[in-house]
Amino acid sequence: MKKIGLAVLLVSAVAAVPASAVSSLAVNAGAALNGTNFGLQVIIDPTASNNTFVRSDHPTDETTLEIRFRMRINDLISPQIGPGRILRIANLRADAGAPHKILFIQRQETTGNWRFIAWSLQDTGGGYAFCGSFFLDTYQGTADRQIRCNWTRETAAGGNNGIFRCERTDLPASQFFVRSDLDDFTQQTDAVQFGYFDFDVFAGSGSYDFDEAEIYR
Numbered sequence: 001m002k003k004i005g006l007a008v009l010l011v012s013a014v015a016a017v018p019a020s021a022v023s024s025l026a027v028n029a030g031a032a033l034n035g036t037n038f039g040l041q042v043i044i045d046p047t048a049s050n051n052t053f054v055r056s057d058h059p060t061d062e063t064t065l066e067i068r069f070r071m072r073i074n075d076l077i078s079p080q081i082g083p084g085r086i087l088r089i090a091n092l093r094a095d096a097g098a099p100h101k102i103l104f105i106q107r108q109e110t111t112g113n114w115r116f117i118a119w120s121l122q123d124t125g126g127g128y129a130f131c132g133s134f135f136l137d138t139y140q141g142t143a144d145r146q147i148r149c150n151w152t153r154e155t156a157a158g159g160n161n162g163i164f165r166c167e168r169t170d171l172p173a174s175q176f177f178v179r180s181d182l183d184d185f186t187q188q189t190d191a192v193q194f195g196y197f198d199f200d201v202f203a204g205s206g207s208y209d210f211d212e213a214e215i216y217r
Helices: 008-013
Strands: 003-006 024-028 039-044 052-056 064-072 086-093 101-107 114-121 128-137 145-152 162-168 176-182 191-197 205-216
Touching (some): 024 052, 114 176, 191 205
Antiparallel strands (some): 024 039, 039 205, 064 205, 086 101, 086 191, 101 114, 114 128
């Protein structure tokens, strides 16, 4: 397995901070995770509709990929019930077109806890298929979570055997999901994006911390 991106996202973030007070990015020591010196803080303004993210273009026409990253969401405020409780945090995408894998965090209506969720773009019909979800953290919890996701593209058109698995690395056997019937033969990965992507009129505010992004093939 070859590493094709490490920490480039945090370096890129230094130049990504807008001058205004809307959704933005900042690299600072307070967002550092797992003993690192600096991390990326994703700052969310509920009045802003702009996307703010860092991007790695190290992948090139990838049909199998692993990504790992850390996040902490203790300062993120969001409603528990109703619209605006879903936050899109990452995309796997080709150079053009819609992202083929989208990662979200969402407050659960029943418990108020945060869950990690993924969707996959399907070749047939062009819609997204739900891949799964798992418990990420309690609301305003302070845990440093590492997430690992593995994707292998469908082997032939119509095969419906694309695989996408994500897990919390501290509890991979109990906090994970895997979907192995994806219709995604035409998809490839040329870029990975992390940050805030306006979705579902997100009604939250505050920030979450992101660190140690790694990409492998």
